[in-house]
Amino acid sequence: MTSRTPFDAVVRERIVLGEHLVRLVLEAPEGFATTGVPDEWVALTVPGQFQTRYYTVRSVVDGLLTIDVVVHEQGLVTEWAQTGCVGDRVGLSAPKGSFALPADAGWIVLAGDLTALPAMARIAEYSAGQVQGLPVEIHAEVPDGPMPDYVAAPVRWHHADSGTSDLAAIVHGISWPEGPGYFWMAGESAQMRDIRRHARHDLGWDTRHYDVMGYWSGSRGRQARQVDPGPIYARGRALGQSDEQIWAEYDAARGRA
Numbered sequence: 001m002t003s004r005t006p007f008d009a010v011v012r013e014r015i016v017l018g019e020h021l022v023r024l025v026l027e028a029p030e031g032f033a034t035t036g037v038p039d040e041w042v043a044l045t046v047p048g049q050f051q052t053r054y055y056t057v058r059s060v061v062d063g064l065l066t067i068d069v070v071v072h073e074q075g076l077v078t079e080w081a082q083t084g085c086v087g088d089r090v091g092l093s094a095p096k097g098s099f100a101l102p103a104d105a106g107w108i109v110l111a112g113d114l115t116a117l118p119a120m121a122r123i124a125e126y127s128a129g130q131v132q133g134l135p136v137e138i139h140a141e142v143p144d145g146p147m148p149d150y151v152a153a154p155v156r157w158h159h160a161d162s163g164t165s166d167l168a169a170i171v172h173g174i175s176w177p178e179g180p181g182y183f184w185m186a187g188e189s190a191q192m193r194d195i196r197r198h199a200r201h202d203l204g205w206d207t208r209h210y211d212v213m214g215y216w217s218g219s220r221g222r223q224a225r226q227v228d229p230g231p232i233y234a235r236g237r238a239l240g241q242s243d244e245q246i247w248a249e250y251d252a253a254r255g256r257a
C-alpha cells in the first residue's frame, strides 16, 4: 500500500520496556488531535518505506505521542524499532478508534496479546476515568511474564511463546459476568475469527456487546496484506454495519492480494 499519511513526526526517544516491547516517543505533529477513543490507532510509515503498519496511540501528552512496538522475529517496523531510530522522521495517519461501550453494559472484559496491551492499558485508564464503577477484567497473553507497571488495573497474565498465540483458548475459559457487558479483544487474526464465532453463536451476544479485532496474521507462507482499517471502519459505520461485520471485512481485505 502506498503511504498517504498526512502527518510527519520525529522520534524523540526510544525506551526498551521489555525483551519484546519498545516504546517510541514522537513529537506530536501540529494539528494531530486525539479522537479520545481509547483504542485509537495510527498508520505508521517508517523511513525508506511506502507500506504502513498500524500502532495504537498509547498516549498523547504535552505534545508527545507514544506508541509501543512489539519486537517479533522479522518485519518492517519491528526491525526499524530495534535500530537507532531516534531522530528519524516517520509518517502518521490521523487516528481512528473502534471501542464503543454500549449504554447498557454492566461490565467490561478485555483480552489480547502483547500487540493489544497498549490499547488495553489505555482502555483501563479510560474506564477508570469515564465509566467509574464498571468492573473491568483484563486477560493479557504475553511472552515475558507479568508487566504490572504497564497497566493501571489488575491483569490476569497468561504466558505466550513469542510468535504464537493461544488467546482463543484463554477466552473460551472465561467465566462471564451476569447481564449485558462489553467484550473487547485484539490479537492474532485466526484467534479472533474463532472468538467472533464463539461470541455470536455460543454466547449469543448482540454485536454491540463485543469488538474483536485481528491485529496481525500469524499464518505462515504468504504474508497478509496490510490494509488500512480506517476507511473500512468509516465505510462500515456509514453503512450501519456492526463491528463484527466491519472487522470480518477487514480480515477478508487483508487476505486478498
Ligand SMILES: Cc1cc2nc3c(=O)[nH]c(=O)nc-3n(C[C@H](O)[C@H](O)[C@H](O)COP(=O)(O)OP(=O)(O)OC[C@H]3O[C@@H](n4cnc5c(N)ncnc54)[C@H](O)[C@@H]3O)c2cc1C
Pocket: 041, 053, 054, 055, 056, 057, 068, 069, 070, 071, 072, 073, 074, 075, 076, 077, 078, 079, 114, 115, 116, 118, 119, 162, 163, 164, 214, 215, 216, 217, 218, 219, 223, 224, 229
Ligand atoms: C488497529 C491496530 C492496532 C495495532 N496496535 C499495535 C500496537 O500498539 N503495537 C504493536 O506492536 N502492534 C500493533 N498492531 C499490530 C501490528 O500492526 C502488526 O503486528 C504489524 O504486522 C507489525 O509490522 P511489522 O512491520 O513489524 O511486521 P510485518 O512486516 O507486518 O510482518 C512480518 C512477519 O511478522 C509476522 N508478525 C507480524 N506481527 C507479529 C507479531 N506481533 N508477533 C509475531 N509475528 C508477527 C507476520 O505474520 C509476518 O509474517 C496493531 C494492528 C492494528 C490493526
